Amino acid sequence: MLYGEIELRDIPLNIPKYYQQVETFLKPFGLTVDRLLERYLGAYYNDELVGGAGYGGDVIKCVAIDPRMRGEGIVNTLISRLLSELIAKGLANIFLFTKPANRVMFEDLAFHTIICTDDVLLMETDAKSYPRYLDSLSALRTDGGSCGAIVMNANPFTLGHRYLIEQASDACDRLFVLVVEEDRSLFPAAIRKKLIQAGTADLKNVSLIDGGSYVISGATFPTYFLKTAHVATRAHARLDAMLFCTGIAPALGVTDRFVGEEPLDVTTATYNSVMAETLPAYNIQFHCINRLEKQGAPVSASRVRALIKQDKLVDTAALLPPTTYQFLCSDEAKPIIAKIKNSDSRH
Amino acid sequence: MCQITKKSYAGSLESSDVLVQISPNPGKGLEIDLKSTVKRQFGNAILATVNDVLREFDITEAFVSIDDKGALDCTIRARVSAAVCRAAALTDYHWKVG
Numbered sequence: 001m002l003y004g005e006i007e008l009r010d011i012p013l014n015i016p017k018y019y020q021q022v023e024t025f026l027k028p029f030g031l032t033v034d035r036l037l038e039r040y041l042g043a044y045y046n047d048e049l050v051g052g053a054g055y056g057g058d059v060i061k062c063v064a065i066d067p068r069m070r071g072e073g074i075v076n077t078l079i080s081r082l083l084s085e086l087i088a089k090g091l092a093n094i095f096l097f098t099k100p101a102n103r104v105m106f107e108d109l110a111f112h113t114i115i116c117t118d119d120v121l122l123m124e125t126d127a128k129s130y131p132r133y134l135d136s137l138s139a140l141r142t143d144g145g146s147c148g149a150i151v152m153n154a155n156p157f158t159l160g161h162r163y164l165i166e167q168a169s170d171a172c173d174r175l176f177v178l179v180v181e182e183d184r185s186l187f188p189a190a191i192r193k194k195l196i197q198a199g200t201a202d203l204k205n206v207s208l209i210d211g212g213s214y215v216i217s218g219a220t221f222p223t224y225f226l227k228t229a230h231v232a233t234r235a236h237a238r239l240d241a242m243l244f245c246t247g248i249a250p251a252l253g254v255t256d257r258f259v260g261e262e263p264l265d266v267t268t269a270t271y272n273s274v275m276a277e278t279l280p281a282y283n284i285q286f287h288c289i290n291r292l293e294k295q296g297a298p299v300s301a302s303r304v305r306a307l308i309k310q311d312k313l314v315d316t317a318a319l320l321p322p323t324t325y326q327f328l329c330s331d332e333a334k335p336i337i338a339k340i341k342n343s344d345s346r347h
Numbered sequence: 348m349c350q351i352t353k354k355s356y357a358g359s360l361e362s363s364d365v366l367v368q369i370s371p372n373p374g375k376g377l378e379i380d381l382k383s384t385v386k387r388q389f390g391n392a393i394l395a396t397v398n399d400v401l402r403e404f405d406i407t408e409a410f411v412s413i414d415d416k417g418a419l420d421c422t423i424r425a426r427v428s429a430a431v432c433r434a435a436a437l438t439d440y441h442w443k444v445g
Binding site: 073076077079080083084087092093107108109110125126127128 | 353354356359360361362364366368370372380382384410412414416
């Protein structure tokens with residue numbers, strides 16, 4: 001047994017030397033470090049990094065063990081330690097993002113499979129969480145007729161979003177708008193949702209649903225929240241698309257999925273193309289709706305945020321439904337506007 | 348009767364320990380999901396212990412997930428008790444001595 005000589009150490013990723021050490025260690029495993037990894041725990045043997053695991057938000061990831069050190073219980077120790085830290089933070093459900101080959105190992109470590117694609121495996125500790133989310137969706141389902149779905153972040157809700165929802169609402173008997181719940185955007189989830197609600201109140205066949213942890217979240221699509229395109233974006237988009245096709249869409253009875261055309265943002269464009277490839281096999285129609293244009297350019301939330309950043313709040317009125325514009329002019333929006341002015345985030 | 352009001356965890360996945368998760372299970376009674384490295388040999392004994400502790404606390408509705416790594420009976424008791432106290436927000440538990 002080597003066990004006594006294994007030493008666990010926190011690896012401070014904010015120090016470039018250590019960041020590079022982790023990057024080099026993970027490379028042979030086909031894993032990459034990203035900005036969303038907030039904590040990394042290393043297992044050292046004779047001062048050499050032989051194993052590690054980390055987390056960002058409620059997702060454990062970048063778990064890797066030197067093949068020479070397998071069978072020593074190092075993964076158990078690493079995962080146990082990270083789990084207890086996350087549990088101490090008060091998280092009820094903890095996710096794990098890993099490779100499909102690790103499925104059996106993690107099923108023995110308190111994790112349950114949510115979905116497995118060719119490239120990635122997503123698991124969670126709470127065996128009931130995903131089935132319960134699907135049950136809650138099934139309760140909203142109405143059979144017969146066409147049922148559309150749109151996933152949107154709406155950061156914030158613009159006339160472009162409104163146009164997409166109108167097109168979909170016209171084309172379907174019923175339309176579900178799934179709102180991205182992950183709080184990594186400049187506009188908090190509760191406000192994004194409130195503005196969509198206010199801006200679509202007149203459309204009677206539209207219902208809003210919380211995306212929860214299973215629709216574009218830090219667990220299903222971590223790279224969505226990174227500023228730049230990432231090598232893993234396609235694999236993550238595929239995982240999210242598979243969850244939609246195999247779980248969410250059947251639970252809601254979705255027949256049609258709508259997305260907005262994406263000429264600029266690489267991540268969203270990748271997501272759209274993966275959706276277009278995946279949906280037909282599950283008998284879901286894919287519709288890509290052209291962008292609404294105003295003043296010679298597509299209306300987008302990033303254009304609105306750019307105007308706010310340039311102190312041109314008045315100019316956003318032409319791009320926004322009155323409900324969103326009124327919100328931006330209210331006191332409640334002041335901290336968000338201040339945040340936008342100080343940020344260079346994609347979100 | 349003791350009510351499970353929130354999700355809780357107790358224990359770890361280290362060798363000779365057990366990770367216990369308890370969560371509310373509205374309208375579905377008691378449900379126990381057991382995974383153990385020694386399930387074939389001691390599965391029934393582990394379930395008996397878990398049920399025994401749940402009875403002591405008068406728990407009739409909960410989802411209990413057990414990931415056992417070969418814990419002794421006393422360890423299982425301690426972990427399940429701790430998980431129940433956390434999930435039911437009990438603070439006045441009198442730990443028995445001897």
